[in-house]
Structures are given as structure tokens and as C-alpha cells.
Amino acid sequence: MSGYFDELTARLREAGVPASRIAVTVDDLRAYLADSGGDPEEEFGPAAAFAEQLAATAGQAAGEAASGERWTWTADIFTDQQRLNEFGEQGWEVQGIDRLGRFVCTRSEEHPQCWEYRREVVPPADRDALTERLAPDGWEPCGTWFFYAYYKRPKAALVGPEAEIASPPPQPGRRIFFSPALYGFVVVAFAAAVALGLLSLGMLDRVDDDDPIASTLFGMLVGAISAILVMGAIGGAAVLVGRRRRRR
Template sequence: MTTAPDRYFAELADALRAAGVPQEQIDATVEDLRGHLSGTGAHPEEEFGPAAAFAARLGGLAPLPGEPDDRAESWTWTADLFNDRRMLAVHGDQGWEVESLDPLGRFVCRRPSTATLRWEYRREVIGAGRRAKVLAELEPEGWEPCGEWLVYGYFKRPRAATAGPAGSLDARPAAPRRWLFLSRRGKAALAVWAVVVGAATAACFIGTLGTGGLAITIALASMFSALFTSHLETARGQVDQERPSSS
């Protein structure tokens, strides 16, 4: 007996197949969606909307997971906490997908040679036991984790998930030559760090500060700079969140 969900997913599969999505990807997508519905108990059309429109939002834009691409571009870059979200929006609009953050807090990105996806990103505070709550709120909306730094978690999703065909990339811009994107406050914090470390290095050479003292000074300066930057950005985020409620 054919049920309403069966008919819905059959229509969805036909629409994805017509859009050129490989059968393997269609089967995996339908299986994931069925698993989601089994946990919610909702009707697929109520959960996802009409099958044809939902297929257009999914599109045939994403390559199969793990699909080899010898011509894929790789790029690693970084920004301070005052500038990271803006630059993620800029680079995501150019088709760069963040795969992870390395131990230095740099965004490790990849862009397939056939890139047709624009990506959107968001950053959330996940420290102090907030991880499970944030994941529970974001995952149903299609967000997936792509890296962590300090108390922050970064999330990504294809823009096509919300914008449909408008989320596709028409032309692939050249890879940026820069790798460091600092805001004015980030540059000021870096300048203070450089002055402190420079003074400690000079004291080490003069003999008033030993090698161990130099290492401790650099570590403390780096830690203070990171924590102070994080504090400023978190405080600004709290102000931004309170502003709409006060109005």
C-alpha cells in the first residue's frame, strides 16, 4: 500500500532526478529525510513544503560527499573576532566552504572546480554547556558545525537551503591572495602584542629577562590578547542582542 509519505518522497526523487542529481545522492537524501520524519512524526509536506519546491531548494548543486576533485582549490585564512563573520559572508558568497579550523584558529577552506554553491555561516557561543542547546536549535534549520575556536562554534549551510536557485554560484572568482583579514581593533590588539613581545625579547637579549621569562611573557601576552578580544566581542554581541528587545 502506497502511503502519503511514499508518494511525497517519490515525487521529490523524480524532481531531484530531473535536476540531474545522482541516484546515490537522491537515495541518501530521501533516507535522511525519512529518518528525520520518523523522529518528529510530522507529515513531509508540512515539514518541508511541496515536493517540487523543496527539490528546487535542495537542487543538484552539492557534489557527493567525498567526491574526488583533483582540481579543487584549497585556501587557509584567518581574521580576528571582530571581522570573521563579515569575511565568512564574503568568502562564502564566492563558493568557499569551511571544512575545519586548524589549531591556530585559521579557516581551512575548499572550493571544488565545479563549485556552484554559495555558503552562509554563523557563529555562536558554545561554551559553558551551551553546545547541546545550540546544536538542537540550529541542526533542524540545516546548519552543521564546521569548526571551533575559544568559546565559539562556527556553522555552515548551503545558501540554496533557503534561497533556492538564487543560492547558486554563477561565476567562480579567483582565489584571494591575502590570508589575514584584520579589523581596526584587531590591528590595535596585534600592535599591543607586538610591543609587549618586542620589549620582552629586548630584555632577554640585554640579560634582564631569561629565556624562560621571555616564553612566559609571550604566552601571557598572547592569552591576554585572545581573552580581551573575546571579551570585547562577546560584550558587543550581548549589546546587539539586547538592543531589539529594548526598542
């Protein structure tokens, strides 16, 4: 696999693609293969031909960015969909999500239009099926982050020419949008971690210090419980927020 990506990197560099974009592209492709378990040549075709395709796409994206505005921002799971639709009404179109989980957006200077967004919680193996199910309604994927899948569609598909924005507002001055719910979640998670740590210390006193196996197993158990609690809380929060928004 490394040989394929070495050749792909070399071809992209020869085509004049910026090194930063090459690094992001290769990292994304590696992550995709890690999820799918596929072979790079079977998934993407020969490295030389795939590099030409990627270079052409990069050139087109660079042209679009040059003729319009570009803005990168982030939000937590409690407010991201709300913010996406808020900024979509201002003409911001999500082109993807970078490695830091930030939304990479562009906005046309000549003909800005409104965009609509939705977020789904879905395992990587089920994303293709979900995308096919949403496609007839005009939704197209615009980025993924762990088990979150984001979709966009132009509002013109629903309201026609009224979706075009005559005077879009200035680009927001902020890039980070965290909600009070996130800070509350952090406080609760920290309190739970402290409580679990104190409970673990109390139980550790009962473990035989001369039995290293028992101590190791106990440590592994505490670590597993902590991980399950944290991941369960994050996943549960995402599901609850998503359901509440769909009911609105």
C-alpha cells in the same frame, strides 16, 4: 588512552592516510577527550572500526579536494564572521578549523554555491545543545576555536537555485585578514600591561624583601590579575562584536 591512539595511528597508517592528516586527527580527538573527560573506546568505539571510518572519510575529502579548489585563511574575531560570509558568497565552504585557527575551505569547480555562516560564543559543554537548537534552521557545525563555535548552511536552503554561482571570482591572493580593531586592541592591551607592570613595581617596593612568602603571593596575585584582565578583554570584545552583528 595512549594505547588506543597508538593503535588508531597504526591502523590509519596502514590504510594509507597521510601522516600529516593522521597527526591532525589524533590531536583533535585528544583535545575533544580532554574537554569531555570521556573514554576513547566509549566515545569512538573500537580503534580498528573507527580507523576504517576515518580512512573512508579522509578518502572522500581527498576526492572532493582533487575535484575542486582548496584555500586556507585566517581572520581576527572582529572581522571573521564578516569575512566568512563574504567568501561564502564566492562559494567557499568551510570544512573545519585547523590547529592554528585557520579556516580550511573548499570550492566546487562544477557547481559552486553560496554559503552562509554564523559564530557563537559557547562553552564546550553547551555546544551539543546549541547545535541541536540551530539544526532545524539548517545550521551545521563547521569548526570550533576555544569558546567560539562556527556554523554554516547552504544558501540554497533559503533562495533555491539562485544560490548557485555561474562565474565565481578567483581565489583571494591573501590568507591573513586582520582588522584595524585588532591592532587597536593590541595597543590598549600593551598599554594596560605596562601600566600594571609599573604599578606592580611601585607596590613591590613596599613588600618585605626578607619575606619570600609575601613576595611569592604578591607575584601570584599580579599574574592572576593580568590573566583575568586579558581574558576578560578578549571575551568581552567577542561578545560585543557578536551582539553588534546580530543587531544588523
